[in-house]
Amino acid sequence: MGNHEDKVFLKRFSIIILILVGITFAIIFMATRHGPEVDPATNPSRMALADERTAPVGAVRTELPEGADAVAAVPAAPVDPASIDGTAIYDSVCAVCHNAGVAGAPIPGSDDWATRAEQGHDTLVDHAINGLNAMPPKGGRPDLSDAEVIAAVEHMLAL
Ligand code: HEC
Numbered sequence: 080m081g082n083h084e085d086k087v088f089l090k091r092f093s094i095i096i097l098i099l100v101g102i103t104f105a106i107i108f109m110a111t112r113h114g115p116e117v118d119p120a121t122n123p124s125r126m127a128l129a130d131e132r133t134a135p136v137g138a139v140r141t142e143l144p145e146g147a148d149a150v151a152a153v154p155a156a157p158v159d160p161a162s163i164d165g166t167a168i169y170d171s172v173c174a175v176c177h178n179a180g181v182a183g184a185p186i187p188g189s190d191d192w193a194t195r196a197e198q199g200h201d202t203l204v205d206h207a208i209n210g211l212n213a214m215p216p217k218g219g220r221p222d223l224s225d226a227e228v229i230a231a232v233e234h235m236l237a238l
Pocket residue numbers: 168169172173174175176177181182183184185195198202203204206207211212213214215217218219228231232
C-alpha cells in the first residue's frame with residue numbers, strides 16, 4: 080500500500096464518518112422535534128408507574144366479606160336462659176377469685192357472702208355486671224352476656 084493510497088483511504092474514511100455523524104444528529108433532531116409531544120404529567124405509562132410506587136401498602140376493609148353477616152348474626156340469636164350453664168361460667172371465670180377470696184372477693188357460703196346476699200339478688204347482679212371496687216365488671220369478661228353473669232350469680236347464691 081503506497082502513501083498515496085493511504086491518503087485516499089483516510090479521506091474517504093473521514094467523509095463516511097462525517098456522513099454517519101450527520102445522520103446521527105439528523106435522527107436526534109427528528110426524534111426531539113417531530114416525535115409525539117407527551118407531557119410527562121399526563122403520560123399514562125408514567126402515571127401508572129407513579130401510582131404503583133405511591134400506592135398504600137395496606138387498606139382497611141370497611142365492608143364485611145361476603146357471607147360474613149350471616150356468620151355475625153349467629154351469636155345475636157336469642158339465647159334461651161335455661162340453656163346457660165351458671166356453674167360452668169362460675170367455675171371458669173369467677174372461681175379464680177371467689178373460691179380463694181382473692182382481693183377480698185366474698186367466698187360463696189361464707190359469712191361475708193351471706194351478708195352480701197342480704198342486699199338482694201338485683202344488687203348482687205348489678206355489682207357483678209358493672210363491677211364493684213376490685214370486682215371487675217362481669218369478672219373481667221366483657222364478652223359474657225348479662226344473662227350469663229346472672230346465671231353465675233344465681234349459682235353462687237346456691238352454693
Ligand atoms: C379478679 C377477681 C374477681 C373475679 C374474676 C370475679 N370477682 Fe366478683 N368480686 C371480686 C371482689 C374483690 C369482690 C368484692 C368487691 C368489694 O366488695 O369491694 C367481688 C364481689 C362480687 C359480688 C358481690 C357484690 C356485692 O354487692 O357485694 C358478686 C355478686 C360477684 N363478685 C360476682 C362475680 C361473678 C358472677 C363473677 C364471674 C362472672 C365474678 N364475681 C368474678 C373479685 C372478682
